[in-house]
Amino acid sequence: MSHTLGKRQVQKEQTRQALLDAALALLADQSLSSLGLREVTRAAGIAPTAFYRHFHSTADLGVALVDQALGSLHEMIGTTLTAPGGMDERIARSVDLIAGHVRRYPAHVRFVARERHGGVQPVREAIARQLDRFAGEVRTELAGQPESHGWSEEDLLMLARLYVDHMVMTAAALLEAPPGGAGAVAGLARRQMRLMSIGRRHWLD
Amino acid sequence: MSHTLGKRQVQKEQTRQALLDAALALLADQSLSSLGLREVTRAAGIAPTAFYRHFHSTADLGVALVDQALGSLHEMIGTTLTAPGGMDERIARSVDLIAGHVRRYPAHVRFVARERHGGVQPVREAIARQLDRFAGEVRTELAGQPESHGWSEEDLLMLARLYVDHMVMTAAALLEAPPGGAGAVAGLARRQMRLMSIGRRHWLD
DNA sequence: AAGAACAGAGAACAGTTGTTGACTGAATGG
């Protein structure tokens, strides 16, 4: 069932994506709650009224952006935690992966960091939901590691949330780092991750 | 030199504060970048044009709000870290202190969490500056503790930043916690702090 | 007591905003 979309739905999807892209670009230097409907349609090259064919409101568009922005992250999880090697190697690889993601999708990262506690409730909730799902996946990965032997489910989730929050924090810091200052931020993040990993190792003492 | 302010400056300071209060209230459900000048003056009960007697723009008002919001935090530092007792006691007291602060100044906390990565650059920078200063103070406090013997200045600052970021994170989480869910958030924060403290203890192994 | 300083009010400006209803033309499905 390879459900080839009709020409109509293809074009609709294209302008929908154009709206999302235009919005993401405009959100480089403002927050979602100040993003105007007309502003977006102007940047996307369509009439203001056509906006309603795709979204009820800009908040609606924001929720769609959340899925798109955090969807590109899910592939990262497995790669990060499944990787072999010693502690320092794995940490370095994790930080590099985060840095690479920030370099590749800066607008997405900025959007998530900005709207995580932003002024639009449905968007905040959507981000929280995704990050929760994220933490759940990390917990599952952690549970499979030998270092987690004897850990309670609750404590594993606690650690997973700490890792996820630290990841988001690091990504945001990298984004706002001055040109050339990314190395320092990455070094800081590595040392912080090492401290957390040491804490993990001696948790059951 | 107790520099008693003239009646004029007193009244000016009052309406200035009224503007700040009105803005803070309006920022409960929107971000600074969407806050209108007229909206604020309307809520403060003055004419729109009088706004310019106090601030150049809403971004300017935002910067003033940062100082006011984070100023109420500086007293907290000494109290938190100087406190005696074992590790778990000190952690519990720290989290309680954060929770108390969030309950007392929810609007301030919300503002900082929201605008830390928000759409207004000068405000972002002001917050970053204050949090940096904050981390510096925490580092100084940490340096005075016996557990920090043998630590490099760099690593102390690394730990201080981790603590400060975790504090902000916890405050934001408490703010968005559902009624009655604050206890769970506090418990999570305590366990995470304990893990970081254990990592700290074994850092030099 | 006279004059300067100045916080705030008021009116007006050109633009902008979200949302409506009726309309067009191409893709769709029977």
Next chain:
DNA sequence: CCATTCAGTCAACAACTGTTCTCTGTTCTT
């Protein structure tokens, strides 16, 4: 092939925005 669906356009709406300039009344200074 004909009727229907529907993405996108267009015009118009009342309401709102930041900023300017002019004016008023009180406070400050000398």
